[in-house]
Amino acid sequence: MTFSTIGTVARRGANGFERKRTDVAGGLFKAVILSALVVSLLVLAVLLIDTVADAWSQLSTRTWDFLNGSLRSRSIDDKLGVKQGLYGSFWIGVFVALTAFPIGVGAAIYLEEYANKSRLAAVIELVIRNLAGVPSVVYGLLGLFLFVERSTIFGFVGLGWLADATGGRSVLSAGLTLAVLVLPIVIITAQEAVRSVPSGLKEGAYGLGATKSEMVRTQILPYAAPGILTGTLLAMSRAIGEAAPLILVGAITGGLTRNPELWDTSGLREKFTALPIIIVEWVSERGRDPGFSEAAAAAIVVLLVLVLLLNMTAILLRNRFEKKRG
């Protein structure tokens, strides 16, 4: 019997003896608590409605042109658009998936299956937990130090080759910085997924003569895949929405001369911008021309569609598998 039904029975019992007494204080408490939730949800609703309303003038008339426009000034209105930002954000997502995903999953499997609760593993776990709480600007400093500046460590380990490889202030540097930023998220969610694999499956594999890596490949990875995927999608949506590290790594707020197609990899080591950066820039220019706040709202709608699609896929995926496995 659940708690709430017990409560109802108890209350009914009491009411049987006394005259019906309305629970004023209790009702008030519930109303206050409920209003906290309602206010939070209302804020979300106002935010979404207000943004879409602001964005309407751009998106309703020229959605495609806005997505495809490369110019970021309003002097020629036809060419105003977010294409260069989409290019940056798209490739940032790709780099996060290509680097944070394999490293994160590998780390999670090591910690859950190989480490055997050693002291070293405990230290690594502590480090990961603390990394998850480091502010994103600090990751920006790391990116600046590691991928942009030609730094040396203790005066003799040169990192100039890294800056050469990434091209300094480039999409590549930004993508790698954000991959480092979301790595703890990928590891922690993947660890939870790996932990949820029933030990019967693992023992069954061992019983049939599988080695540890074979067991991981044939049992753990397939079973944990939805959970791992959920974590990776959440990490990608977080990375696409981040702006602070990009500013530190040196995203360009002015216009770019190059305007590569989405699949054109030749722009990866060049100067770059990204969707959140364009939003910041347009918001700051609204004093010059109020039309920029509408453009910023339209860019936000584009960003939100990307981020929320990733998020909702992740949440739905998780709920579906939670239900299935009860």
Add this chain to the structure above:
Amino acid sequence: METPDSVPGSLSLAALAGSPRRVRKERLISRVMFCAALVSVVVSALIIYALFSEAWIFMRDVDWSSTWGELGWFPRRGIYDMPTLLVASLWTTLIAMIVAAPLGMGAAIYLSEYARPTDRAILKPILEILAGIPSVVLGFFALLWLAPNVVAHIGGEGGRGSMLTAGIGVGILTVPLVASISEDAMAAVPKSLREASAGLGARNAVTTVRVVLPAAVSGLVASLIVAVSRALGETMVVFMAGGAADAAIRTYSPYDGSLTMPSAMASLASGTDQVVGEGLTFQSLFFVGLVLFLLTLGLNLVGDRFVNRVREQY
């Protein structure tokens, strides 16, 4: 007499050891996994090294009188008044907590103690959507909606950003964080406590206030500590809605614009395509970063301890 391992058809030691190729492959895979796990440790070490090495140059070369007691934060002119940033960080964080603590905890209490499972299944994902909204979006919302529609009615100016505007924006951003940690803490309180309370005739509200909340108090404190740490490190909302561009005069009024530690860093790095200015501008970035890093790290460690206390108790 023959040794046992040469008896035909019986198990031998060599057979139990497995094929050497397989063993080698296993060892290689386990090393690769170990390296993947080490990446996080290396990243941490690099963060700490980068912060300390550059901040050290700043601390060695800076004229310390320019970091305390000047009239504001003017990094490009060699004036690095830390109290300016600290006061602004305190104000925005305080305002954020005034917004986030009641909203987040209230939502958590409702979801955990009152909502029916079917409602929960809808409401929780919506809160998670709020958690997934990028901070630039909140910055835009704070500056263009909160400032004219909310801040203007409580004594501020609607047309520009201020610490108050930014603080409310940061608060909204941390609501889902407070809610999810608080809810986890209340979920960890055993059902038997609630049932015992109900059995004694306590109403739902009384059970919540007198039984569940005291039992979950460490988790609730943890949610606030983690939220403070998150608010201190929040960059974009303050950068966009904080009402100061690349320099700030020291002010103690939340109605004024100012720079917090992270937004000062972002504004130093933006605009031009290089961090330029007076000699130590680049290093000052790392110095502020170091202060911020140590503060948030300390808060997170304390918060973690509180979370673990709930887990150990039940």
